[in-house]
Amino acid sequence: MRKVLFLLVLAIPLGLVAQLPKLERIEPAFWWAGMKNPKLQLLVRGKDIGKTEVKISHAGVTLSKVNQVDNPNYLFLDLLISADAQAGKFEILFSQNGKKYAQYSYELKARNASQQQFQGVTNKDFIYLIMPDRFANGDTKNDVIKAMNETALNRDSMYYRHGGDLKGIASKLDYLQELGVTALWLNPVLENNQPKTSYHGYANTENYKIDPRFGTNEDYRQLVADCHQRGIKMIKDLVHNHFGTEHFTIKDMPTKDWVHQWPSYTKTTYREQVHFDPYAAKGDKDLMLNGWFDRHMPDLNQNNAFVKNYLTQSHIWWIEYADLDGFRLDTYAYNDAKFMAEWGERIMEEYPKFTFFGETWVHGVPNQAFFTKGNKINQGLDTRLQGVTDFQTLWGINEALNGKFGWTDGVVRLYNTLTNDYLYEDATRNVVFLDNHDISRFYSVVGEDFEKYKSGIAWLLTTRGIPQFYYGTEILMKNYANPDGLVRSDFSGGWPSDKLNKFVSSGRTEKENEAFNYVKKLANYRKNNEVLQTGKMMQFIPEDGIYVYFRYNNDKKIMMVMNGNAEAKSLKTARFKEMILDQNKAKNVITEEVLNDITQINIPAKTTLVLELQ
Numbered sequence: 217m218r219k220v221l222f223l224l225v226l227a228i229p230l231g232l233v234a235q236l237p238k239l240e241r242i243e244p245a246f247w248w249a250g251m252k253n254p255k256l257q258l259l260v261r262g263k264d265i266g267k268t269e270v271k272i273s274h275a276g277v278t279l280s281k282v283n284q285v286d287n288p289n290y291l292f293l294d295l296l297i298s299a300d301a302q303a304g305k306f307e308i309l310f311s312q313n314g315k316k317y318a319q320y321s322y323e324l325k326a327r328n329a330s331q332q333q334f335q336g337v338t339n340k341d342f343i344y345l346i347m348p349d350r351f352a353n354g355d356t357k358n359d360v361i362k363a364m365n366e367t368a369l370n371r372d373s374m375y376y377r378h379g380g381d382l383k384g385i386a387s388k389l390d391y392l393q394e395l396g397v398t399a400l401w402l403n404p405v406l407e408n409n410q411p412k413t414s415y416h417g418y419a420n421t422e423n424y425k426i427d428p429r430f431g432t433n434e435d436y437r438q439l440v441a442d443c444h445q446r447g448i449k450m451i452k453d454l455v456h457n458h459f460g461t462e463h464f465t466i467k468d469m470p471t472k473d474w475v476h477q478w479p480s481y482t483k484t485t486y487r488e489q490v491h492f493d494p495y496a497a498k499g500d501k502d503l504m505l506n507g508w509f510d511r512h513m514p515d516l517n518q519n520n521a522f523v524k525n526y527l528t529q530s531h532i533w534w535i536e537y538a539d540l541d542g543f544r545l546d547t548y549a550y551n552d553a554k555f556m557a558e559w560g561e562r563i564m565e566e567y568p569k570f571t572f573f574g575e576t577w578v579h580g581v582p583n584q585a586f587f588t589k590g591n592k593i594n595q596g597l598d599t600r601l602q603g604v605t606d607f608q609t610l611w612g613i614n615e616a617l618n619g620k621f622g623w624t625d626g627v628v629r630l631y632n633t634l635t636n637d638y639l640y641e642d643a644t645r646n647v648v649f650l651d652n653h654d655i656s657r658f659y660s661v662v663g664e665d666f667e668k669y670k671s672g673i674a675w676l677l678t679t680r681g682i683p684q685f686y687y688g689t690e691i692l693m694k695n696y697a698n699p700d701g702l703v704r705s706d707f708s709g710g711w712p713s714d715k716l717n718k719f720v721s722s723g724r725t726e727k728e729n730e731a732f733n734y735v736k737k738l739a740n741y742r743k744n745n746e747v748l749q750t751g752k753m754m755q756f757i758p759e760d761g762i763y764v765y766f767r768y769n770n771d772k773k774i775m776m777v778m779n780g781n782a783e784a785k786s787l788k789t790a791r792f793k794e795m796i797l798d799q800n801k802a803k804n805v806i807t808e809e810v811l812n813d814i815t816q817i818n819i820p821a822k823t824t825l826v827l828e829l830q
Contacts (some may be wrong), residue, residue, distance in 0.1 A: 218595075218779055221233065222505070223821065229253050233707045236263045237319060238263045238264070238265070238317060239260070239261075239262040239263075239265065239310065239317075239320065240261045240262050240263075241259075241261050242258055242259065242260050242261075242308070242320055242322070243258070243259045243423065243424055243526075243530070243765055244256075244424060244529060244530065244533045245424065246322065246323040246324070247297070247322075247323075247324055247325070247533075248303075248324060248325050248326070248536055248586070249297065249301050249302060249303045249324040249325070249326060250299070250326075250327050251297070251327075251415075251532075251536075251566065252565060252566050253562065253565060253566060254296050254297050254298060254299070254412060254487055255294070255295070255296060255297075256294075256295040256296075256297055256529070257292055257294055257295070257522070257525040257526075257529065258292065258293040258295065258308075259291065259292060259470070259522075259526055259684050260290065260291040260292070260293060260314040261289055261290055261464070261468075262271075262289065262304060262310075262317075262318065263289060263291060263528060264289065264312075265288070265290065265291050265310065265317070265318075266284050266285065266286050266287070266288035266289065267288055267312055268291070268292050268310040268311060268312045268317045268318075268346040269310070269311050270282050270293060270308065270309070270310055270321060270776065271309045271310070272295070272308055272309070272310070273306070273307075273346075274301075274306035274307075275301065275683060276297060276298040276300055276301025276302065277295060277296070277297055277298075277301055277306060277324075278296040279293060279294070279295060280294045280295065280296050280297075281293075281294040281404075281672055282294075282619065283522070285470050285471050285522065286318075286469075286470070286471045286472050287469060287470050287471065288466065288623045289468060289470075290470040292470075292522050292525075293308075293521055297324065299532075301324060302324075303323075303324050303325055304323070304324060305321050305322065305323045305324075306321075306322055306324075307319055307320070307321060308320040308321075308322050308740065308794060309323070311565045319474055321406055323659050325706055327536070327600060328539070333569060334535055334540065334541060334567040334569055334570045335541050335569055335797065336541060336569045336570055336571035337397075337399050337449055337451060337541055337571050337579070338543035338571065338645075338682065339645070339680070339681060339682050339749050339750060340398070340409075340683055340746075340749040340751075340827075341398040341399040341449065341687065341796050342396055342397055342398050342399065342677070342683050342685070342739050342742065342743065342748065343397075343398075343399045343400070343401050343451065343647065343682060343683065343684040344392055344395070344399070344400055344401070344684075344685050344687065345401045345402075345403070345649075345652055345684055345685065345686045345687060346385060346400060346401070346402050346403070346687045347380070347402075347403045347415075347416070347652065347653050347687065347704055348380050348381060348382065348384075348385060348402055348403060348405055348417075348430055348537040348610060349377055349378050349379070349380040349381075349415040349430075349686055350378055350380050350415075350704050350705065350707065350710075351384060351385055351388070351389050351706075351710055352380055352381075352384030352385060352387060352707065352709075352710030352711070353378075353379040353380050353381060353384045353708050353710060353711045353712070354381055354382070354383025354384035354385070354387045355381055355384070355431065356379065356712070357713075358428060358429050358430075358431065359377070359379040359429065359749075360429075361428050361429055364409050364414075364428070364429070365409050365410060365411040365414070365462060366409075366410065366411055366414045366680035368413065371706060371711070374474045374700060374701040374702060374704055374705070375412070375413050375415075375701070376415070377414065377415045377429060378415065378551070378706055378711075379429075379711065380706070381429065381430045381431050381435075382405070382426070382430050382431035382435045382436055382439050383431060383435060384710055385400070385402070385439060386439050386442055387721060388710070389442060389443065389446055389448070390544075390720045391570075392448065393398050393422045393446050393447075393448065394736065395690060395732070395735060395736050395739060396735075396736055396739030396740040396742070397448060397530075397685075397739070398447060398449060398671065398743060399448060399449040399450070399451055399458050399541065399542070400443060400447055400449070400450055400451065401451040401453065401544055401684065402451070402452070402453060403416060403417050403418070403453055403653060404416070404417030404418055404420060404454075404455060404546075405417060405427060405430050405436060405452075405683065406420040406421075406422055406423065406425050406426065406427060406451045406589075407420060407422035407425045407426065407427040408419050408420055408427055408460060409421040409422070409427075409462045410460045410461070410462055410512055410646075411462070412429075412512075415537070417453070418455055418461065418513070418546060418705075419455075419458065419460030419461070419512055420455060420459060420460055420461040421459065421460045421463045421464070422463070423526070423527075423530040424533065424584040425532060425810070428806035429764075433537070435517070436538055437537065437538045437539070438642070440539055440540065441539070442591065444539070449541035449542065450538070450539075450540050450541050450542075451540070451541065451542040451543065451544050452534055452538075452540050452542075452543055452544070453543075453544045453546060453604065454531060454543050454544070454545055454546060454553075455546045455547065456516070456518070456545065456546070456548075456551050456556065456559070457509060457513075457515065457516065457546070457547045457550045457551050458508070458509050458513035458514055458516055458547075458549075459513070459514060459516060460512060460513065461512045461513075461514060466514050466703065470522060471520060471522065473517050473520055474516070474517060474518055474520060474522075475515055475516055475517055476506035476507075476508070476513040476514075476515040476516075478507075478508075480568075481511060482503070482506075482507045482508065483507050483508055483509075483510070483534075484503065484504055484505075484506075484507035484508065484509055484515070484550060484801075485500065485504045485507065486504070487500065487504050488504070488576075488578045488583060489583065489795070490504045490505070491553060491586060491587075492582075492583070492586050492595070493703070493735075499625070499766060501813075504550070505550065505552060506695075506697065509547060509550060509690075512758075515550075518551060518552040518555040518556075519552060519555070520695075522582060524558070527559070527564075528559050529758060530646070531543070531563065531682065532562070532563065532566055535563075535566075535567060535570065540570075540821070541570070541571070542571045542572055542573075543563075543570075543571075543572035543573075544572070544574075544575065544605075545572055545573065545574040545601075546573060546575050547577060548572075548574030548575050548576055548587060548601070548604070549576055549577075549578060549587060551598060553597060554597065556599060556600070556601065557597055557598060557599050557600050559600075560572070560589075560600025561600055561737045562601065562602060564600065571602055571645075572601070572603075572604040573600060573602060573604055573605065573607070573645070573646070573647050573682075574587060574601050574604050574680065575604075575605045576604040576605060576607065577605070577607055577654075577733050578607065579607075580608070581608050581633060581636040581639055582636075583602055584606070584607065584608055585636075585639035585640050587599055587601055587604060588601050588602070588603065588604055588640055588641060588645075589602055589641055590640075590641035592639060592640070592641060593639055600822060602645045603642075603645030603646045603647060603648050603681075603791060604646055604647070605649065605683070605684075606646040606648045606649070606681060607636070607654075608633050608636075609630070609633055609646075609648050609679070609681075610648070610649060610650065611629070611633075612629050612630035612631075612632075612634070613630055613650070613675050613676075614661055614662075615629035615630065616629060616630040616675075616763065616778065617662050617671060617672060617780065617822065618662065618663075618668075619660070619780070621758070621760070621761035621781065623680075626758075626760070626761060626780045627758045627761060627763035627778055627780035628758050628763075630675075630763060631755060631757065631758050631763055632714060634679075634680075634753075635753060635755075637680070643680060643681065644680050644681055644682075645681070645682070646678075646680075646681045646682070646703070646751075647681060647682045647683075647684045648679055648681040648683055648684065649676070649683070649684040649685070649686070649749075650672050650673075650676055650681065650685075650686070650689065651686045651689060651703070652684070652686050653686065653703065653704060654697060654703075655697050655703070656695070656696040656698075656703060657689065657693055657694050657695055658688070658689055658699045658731065659689070659692050659693065659694045659705050660694040660695055660696055662777050664692075664694060665822065666727065667821065667822045667823055668729075668821065668822045669731065670731075670734055670823070670824070671778060671822055671823055671824040673734060673735055673738065674776065674806075674825075674826050675736065675776070675778065675792070675824060675826035677735075677738045677739060677742050677748065678738075678742070678748055678766075678767060678776050679753075679765075680753050683742075685735075686704075687707055688718075688732060688736075689708050689733060690732050690735040690736075691718045691724060691728045691732055692727065692728050692731050693705065707719070708723070709723055714756060734806065737805075737806055738805065738806065738826065740803050745772065745774075746771075747768060747769045747771065747772040747773070747774055748767055748774060750769070751767040751768050751769040751772070751774070752767070752768055752769065753767055753768075754766045754767065754768070754795055755823060756791065756792060758780075760781075760785065761779065761780045761781040761785070761822075762777065762778050762779050762780070762781070762785055762787055762819065763776075763777075763778040763779065763780065764776065764778070764787075764792060766792075766795045768795065772828065773795060773796075773828075773829040774800065774805070774826065774827065774828055774829070775795070775802065775825075775826075775827040775828075775829055776825070776826055776827075777817060777819055777824065777825040777827065778820040778823075778824040779821060779822065779823050779824070781821060781822070782820065782821050782822065783821050784820050784821050784823075785818075785819050785820065786816060786817070786818050786819075787816065787818075787819060788816050788819045789814055789815055789816065789817060790815070796829065799829040800813060800815065800830040801811075801812075801813070801814065801826060801829070802812060802814050802827035802829050802830055803827065803830060804826070804827060804829045805827065805828055806826060810830070811827070814829075815829070
């Protein structure tokens with residue numbers, strides 16, 4: 217009877233696992249043959265697994281080291297996978313005191329030659345940011361998962377789950393394609409099994425599993441494939457800095473130094489200056505880098521070699537598994553700089569076309585530029601970070617639209633910000649934006665002034681860099697980040713019970729349709745005209761509250777005229793002769809009206825004109 221039971225247990229599939237009850241998991245659960253880096257480190261978890269002996273016998277696969285750690289419930293196995301190792305399954309055998317403890321059927325998969333080749337996100341793209349729980353509910357059956365820690369579902373609260381999911385996003389791809397979107401950035405979709413506010417995803421409790429309230433791993437991979445068929449790329453949101461407190465490696469840590477430990481709860485100072493301050497105190501550095509982001513977000517020790525491998529391999533796994541195009545890196549400034557440089561090198565080693573940008577919610581262009589790749593401002597290391605979320609230009613455009621013209625104020629703030637682009641190796645890799653899930657919505661920031669709104673959109677889609685939109689900005693969604701978090705409201709029409717459907721023109725107001733059509737017009741113009749993607753830029757010192765800049769290449773010149781004044785202005789264009797040359801006519805890109813004489817241009821108050829020179 218015991219022999220029969222043993223054989224039955226070995227036949228039970230747990231993903232790709234055939235095991236005895238004591239072996240809980242191996243991560244990553246499978247890998248690929250033919251990866252450029254031959255090294256693979258497996259995290260193995262099971263009761264007293266650290267006391268076992270391990271054997272692998274497979275051509276091309278060598279078990280180079282078995283790492284025992286503080287916690288006997290873990291082992292870390294170092295494998296070398298040769299270039300000629302073939303795809304297929306092999307057994308990992310665990311024994312204890314000469315008796316079989318467990319057996320795992322590990323698989324090396326064949327790489328998919330038909331994949332998009334991890335194409336990267338560039339200044340040719342237009343990114344659309346979605347908070348999955350708040351966009352659209354395509355499968356009401358997964359709204360509540362009873363076995364999870366949080367089961368509350370309440371659309372009247374910003375802090376409970378609302379039911380949005382991956383299938384909901386998939387159902388709105390026609391809408392996104394019509395708008396001119398070429399890349400999606402989803403807030404984190406990994407399982408977040410925290411007891412409270414799990415909807416946002418930034419305290420993940422699994423590294424290889426999509427949150428079941430969003431869907432399955434296969435749902436995610438299918439969404440990426442559906443996007444690719446439409447020419448839309450996928451950006452995955454990553455958190456290096458912390459896990460959620462319910463992550464299995466936090467509840468039962470592999471090593472004593474898996475996270476940064478303090479005598480009592482210690483929060484980060486949120487002061488990024490310690491990275492580059494030549495006079496910084498060591499204690500201040502420790503507090504910033506090792507303090508916890510929040511009580512439910514333990515700060516990972518990125519000097520721990522096992523932590524580094526565990527994070528990096530999970531990210532590579534998702535690129536390969538789902539055919540991703542880019543990463544957005546959350547809370548970038550709170551990470552260990554050397555680790556992030558190593559991480560970037562490993563990603564680029566495997567995927568040379570892949571791109572990633574970091575969240576740098578800091579103040580000052582030098583502070584922001586410090587975190588980007590290259591060593592232009594004496595960083596002392598190459599961070600490998602290709603681009604950042606450009607908060608400095610965000611604040612520049614807000615001041616341009618809401619401020620009063622002065623020596624450093626109004627539109628001059630935006631001009632001055634861009635003059636500092638020399639600090640970056642390549643500022644065109646930066647992601648420019650008007651709002652996101654953490655800050656007040658743009659329409660509210662400009663006081664629900666529709667002309668200011670359109671002016672901001674015009675800037676976003678014509679300036680240098682990669683434009684990023686926040687879901688619903690195109691239909692004038694509003695509200696402030698504080699105190700109630702209403703910037704994370706649902707997109708009306710995404711739920712079967714919604715009375716209004718803003719995804720279709722008939723469900724939108726006249727003003728909302730005007731906004732949608734404005735964004736659609738300019739986004740698709742940008743999509744079809746390389747001059748607004750990769751064209752060079754020339755800007756002129758603002759005068760009389762008017763800021764003028766050009767995007768140009770060998771084929772076209774686009775002239776942007778931003779009037780930051782509360783009244784209409786008339787602009788003589790003679791001082792822009794070096795760009796205009798003999799092109800005396802222009803077409804308004806939005807209205808398609810042809811201006812037959814641009815020696816003098818009338819600009820309405822708080823308006824930006826987008827003119828194609830002819």
